[in-house]
Amino acid sequence: MNNLIADIDIIPGEEAQACDFKTTVDEHTGKTRKLYIESYGCAMNFADSEVVAAIMKEGGFDTTSDFYQADVIFLNTCSIREKAEQTVRKRLTDFQRAKKSKPEMTIGVLGCMAERLKEKFLEEEKIVDIVVGPDAYRDLPNLLSIAEEGQKAVNTFLSREETYADISPVRLNSNGVTAFVSIMRGCDNMCSFCVVPFTRGRERSRDPYSIVEEAKDLFSKGYKEVTLLGQNVDSYKWSPEENNKARLNRKEEDVTTVVNFANLLEMVALVDPSLRVRFSTSHPKDITDDVLYTMKKYDNICKYIHLPAQSGNSRVLEMMNRTYDREWYLERVSKIREILGEECGISSDMITGFCSETEEEHQDTLSLMDIVKFDFSYMFFYSERPGTLAAKKYPDDISLEVKKRRLSEVIKKQSASSLERNKLDLGKEQIMLVEGPSKKSEDDFKGRNSANKVVIVPAGNYSKGDYLTVKIIDCTPATLFGEVLEINPKN
Numbered sequence: 001m002n003n004l005i006a007d008i009d010i011i012p013g014e015e016a017q018a019c020d021f022k023t024t025v026d027e028h029t030g031k032t033r034k035l036y037i038e039s040y041g042c043a044m045n046f047a048d049s050e051v052v053a054a055i056m057k058e059g060g061f062d063t064t065s066d067f068y069q070a071d072v073i074f075l076n077t078c079s080i081r082e083k084a085e086q087t088v089r090k091r092l093t094d095f096q097r098a099k100k101s102k103p104e105m106t107i108g109v110l111g112c113m114a115e116r117l118k119e120k121f122l123e124e125e126k127i128v129d130i131v132v133g134p135d136a137y138r139d140l141p142n143l144l145s146i147a148e149e150g151q152k153a154v155n156t157f158l159s160r161e162e163t164y165a166d167i168s169p170v171r172l173n174s175n176g177v178t179a180f181v182s183i184m185r186g187c188d189n190m191c192s193f194c195v196v197p198f199t200r201g202r203e204r205s206r207d208p209y210s211i212v213e214e215a216k217d218l219f220s221k222g223y224k225e226v227t228l229l230g231q232n233v234d235s236y237k238w239s240p241e242e243n244n245k246a247r248l249n250r251k252e253e254d255v256t257t258v259v260n261f262a263n264l265l266e267m268v269a270l271v272d273p274s275l276r277v278r279f280s281t282s283h284p285k286d287i288t289d290d291v292l293y294t295m296k297k298y299d300n301i302c303k304y305i306h307l308p309a310q311s312g313n314s315r316v317l318e319m320m321n322r323t324y325d326r327e328w329y330l331e332r333v334s335k336i337r338e339i340l341g342e343e344c345g346i347s348s349d350m351i352t353g354f355c356s357e358t359e360e361e362h363q364d365t366l367s368l369m370d371i372v373k374f375d376f377s378y379m380f381f382y383s384e385r386p387g388t389l390a391a392k393k394y395p396d397d398i399s400l401e402v403k404k405r406r407l408s409e410v411i412k413k414q415s416a417s418s419l420e421r422n423k424l425d426l427g428k429e430q431i432m433l434v435e436g437p438s439k440k441s442e443d444d445f446k447g448r449n450s451a452n453k454v455v456i457v458p459a460g461n462y463s464k465g466d467y468l469t470v471k472i473i474d475c476t477p478a479t480l481f482g483e484v485l486e487i488n489p490k491n
C-alpha cells in the first residue's frame with residue numbers, strides 16, 4: 001500500500017479524495033481588496049472559513065480563486081494527523097512565489113495548526129505574517145493592520161464563550177442547495193489520540209435561536225439542506241446562563257429554557273418540511289433515544305447517523321478514553337435499528353494500529369464492522385499527536401507497516417459492507433435531493449438520499465434543489481444509480 005492511503009478519506013460520494021481542500025471563488029461586490037482562503041480538514045473548518053470570510057467582507061475584502069491576485073492569503077489548517085500538517089507546510093512553499101511578486105501580500109495561518117504551534121509557527125515558517133486560532137477570528141482586522149505595518153501578529157486565545165452566533169457566514173464554494181451550520185465549538189471529551197480539545201478548546205453550545213435564524217435565512221435563499229455541525233452534537237446544551245445573551249439582544253421569554261440536541265433538531269426541522277436536516281458528529285456515549293425518536297418523528301430529518309466507533313475492542317476503546325465499550329456501541333446500533341429501521345444509514349470513523357493494539361484486537365474491529373455493516377467509514381491509521389494523552393502515556397509501538405496493513409483490511413471490509421448495504425437499495429423507491437451536475441458526466445445529476453448515499457440520475461427536466469422520486473437500479477460500493485420516477489411534490 002502506498003503512502004497516499006494515510007490521508008485518504010473514504011468520502012460518501014463518487015470518489016475518494018486525498019487530503020482534500022476547498023478554496024474561495026471569485027466574487028465581485030465592489031470591495032477594494034482580495035482575499036484567498038484555502039481550508040483543510042473537517043467540515044467545522046470549512047464552516048469556520050465562511051465566518052472568516054464574513055468578518056473579512058466587513059473589513060473590505062471580496063474573495064478570489066487566484067492566490068496571485070490576493071492581498072491576503074489565509075490557510076485554515078488541520079492538525080488531526082501528522083500528514084495534514086505536512087500538507088500545509090508544503091503548501092506554504094507554493095505561496096512563496098506569489099509573495100515574491102507581491103511583497104505587500106499578507107499570509108495568515110488559521111485554525112488548529114495555528115492554535116497548536118502558536119508563535120513557534122512564525123519562527124518555523126518565515127513566510128507567515130499572522131497566526132490566528134479558531135476562537136480569535138473577530139480579531140482578524142486588527143491583526144491584519146498590525147501585519148500591514150510590517151510586524152508579525154499572533155492571537156491564539158481560546159475562549160469559553162465564543163460561538164460566532166451573531167455572524168452570518170458568507171457561503172464559500174457553495175452549491176446553493178446544502179450548507180453547514182455550526183451549532184457548537186470545541187470538545188470536552190479528551191479521547192486519548194485526539195488533538196481537538198487542545199486546538200479548539202472547551203465545548204460550548206451556540207444560541208439555538210441564532211441557529212434557527214440561520215436555517216431560515218438559508219431556506220429563504222433557496223437552500224434545501226442544512227447539516228448541523230459539532231464535534232459531539234449529542235452533548236449540545238444551551239442554557240441562558242452559559243451564553244452571552246447581551247450580544248444577541250434576545251427577548252427575556254426567549255432565553256429561559258434549556259435546549260438539548262433533541263429539542264434543537266426539532267426546532268430546525270420545524271423551519272420548513274422541505275428543508276432537510278442532517279447533523280454530525282454523534283458520540284456513542286451521548287446519543288439518546290430522544291434524538292432517535294425526534295428523527296423518526298420528522299420526515300425532513302435525514303435518516304443517517306455518523307457514529308464513530310474508532311475500534312471494535314473494549315480494551316483499546318478504554319485506552320482511547322472513548323468511555324464506552326464494544327457492547328455499549330452495539331447496543332446503540334441495535335437501538336437505532338429498532339427505532340429507525342434498517343434503512344437508516346450508519347457510518348463510522350476507524351483508527352488502526354493504536355498503541356499496543358494486538359492482532360486479535362484488530363480482528364475485533366473487523367468483526368464489529370461485520371456485525372454493524374456500516375454504510376461507509378472514514379478510515380485512518382493511528383498518527384501520534386504531540387501533547388495528547390496517548391502521546392504522554394502510551395508508546396506508539398505498532399509499526400507503520402502493520403498499521404497500514406490493518407488499515408487496508410479495514411478498508412476492504414468497509415468496501416464489501418458498503419456494496420452489501422447499497423445492494424439492499426436495488427429496486428427501491430427513494431427521494432433524493434439534487435445537488436447539481438455529476439462531476440464525472442455532464443449527462444448526469446448528482447444528489448443524496450436520506451441515508452446520505454450519493455445517487456446519480458440521468459440529467460432531465462429538473463434542476464439542483466429539486467426533490468426527485470427515484471428507483472434505484474444499480475450500485476457500486478460508493479454510489480447508487482437511479483431512474484427518475486417523478487419530481488417529488490415535496491418541492
Ligand code: SAM
Nearest residue numbers: 080193194231281308349350380381382383385
Ligand atoms: N468528534 C468526532 C468523534 O468523536 O468521532 C471526530 C473528530 S476527528 C476531527 C475525526 C476523526 O479523526 C476521529 O473520529 C478519528 O477517527 C480520527 N483521528 C483523530 N485523531 C487521530 C489520530 N491521532 N490518528 C488517526 N486518526 C485520528
Ligand code: SF4
Nearest residue numbers: 187189190191194196
Ligand atoms: Fe476528538 Fe474525541 Fe472530541 Fe471527537 S470526541 S473531537 S475524537 S476528543
